[in-house]
Amino acid sequence: MAPRSAVLLATRNVLYVSIAGDLIVAAIKVGAAAYTGGSAMWSEAVHSLVDSSNSILLLYGVHRAKRTPDQEHPFGYGREIYFWSFVVAVQVFALGAGVALVEGVTHVLHPTPIAFAEVNYIVLGLSALFDGATWLIALRGFRRGAGDSDLFQAMRASKDPPSFMVVFEDSAALIGLVIALVGSYLSIRLDLPILDGVASILISLVLALTAVFLARETKGLLIGESADPAIVMSLLRIAREMEGVAHANGILTVHLAPRQIAVALSLEFSDELQTPALEIKVSELEQRLRALHPEVIAVFVKPQTALGYAEAVERRRGKTRQIVFHTPSPPGPA
Known part of the structure; x- marks a missing residue:
């Protein structure tokens, strides 16, 4: 059973x-x-x-x-x-x-x-x-x-x-x-x-x-409550250890039932990965997550840079972040 x-x-x-x-x-x-x-x-x-x-x-x-x-x-x-x-x-x-x-x-x-x-x-x-x-x-x-x-x-x-x-x-x-x-x-x-x-x-x-x-x-x-912290850390660790994942930015989890969890991951993948290889990596990650945590019934992966993830988090919390791009000053007159 x-x-x-x-x-x-x-x-x-x-x-x-x-x-x-x-x-x-x-x-x-x-x-x-x-x-x-x-x-x-x-x-x-x-x-x-x-x-x-x-x-x-x-x-x-x-x-x-x-x-x-x-x-x-x-x-x-x-x-x-x-x-x-x-x-x-x-x-x-x-x-x-x-x-x-x-x-x-x-x-x-x-x-x-x-x-x-x-x-x-x-x-x-x-x-x-x-x-x-x-x-x-x-x-x-x-x-x-x-x-x-x-x-x-x-x-x-x-x-x-x-x-x-x-x-x-x-x-x-x-x-x-x-x-x-x-x-x-x-x-x-x-x-x-x-x-x-x-x-x-x-x-x-x-x-x-x-x-x-x-x-x-x-x-x-x-x-809507998140999963147990130990489960959240385990899911994030699995994502970080995946070959091809440059950085695991963050994770969101929510219990849909006592033994049903939906997971959303923000990951930055290696630049050399093309779309077909990226799809394979996402599928492999989902299999690993469910193998270790059968209660995970849905996995959503968003390819995203660390900066993009930080901006998204602040928007979700009702904050805005002003980004200033620094450009070199033009050279002065000779």
Whole structure:
């Protein structure tokens, strides 16, 4: 199986497990919330329902991104993943955090005691078991691609939102369960039903912070982020080492999907290369780049002098450069 297909299959499997786990947990929480009347439990039920719908949206995005390029989308549909990931972030904020906040404020204004507290604790324990299992599976899947780097930094650097969104959402779910457990216990122990509503508000805050982080990360990918610096340097090194390349001026890269990169190179070729030989060199360079980095799906090479490249960079950055040509002064009168 090709590496890209294997990674996609692993991502889909994690999403399938996440959907199944979230739906089971959501059903348990909804039943418990209706039975006990706990505000934090209602917030957690909504949280699990939102998480399950989010995984479905991510799975749909992965499916849509597999479509082949066509005339209207010559680079394919890879960015569908980034679009649906951003929709997920918005949904976490609007539905998850919004509903939990409304439920919490309502319960603070009109507090009612939790009935059948034992049921609450049992359900929270079962939810932690299911959410913890899906979190562990998602974490292991993400770790395989992230290596030994710091988890949070790996999420920031990742170009594959579904892989880290499930980990982040399940982490928020576990934090929410702890808040719900503490809020429920204190509201019963201290006979202060208002604390159950406070817990629901805190859960909404956790969801809001999760949504902000996810939106920030996916927005950058949706707009267009460059490849990892190590990949960029590797691509530039391959171009510099090509016979016939006098100077590699610069490189532009952009992710079209988690494992799809478009590359534009500015190269100054040796003066003795004629057009047929130049075409062969460009084709050979493209083969070398793709052999070492299979995620490169498009390569554009612009023959250009170093001076021409510097002028183009400044124009792209909104600057103009005035070039003064110095000519020798005419000789004075004899």
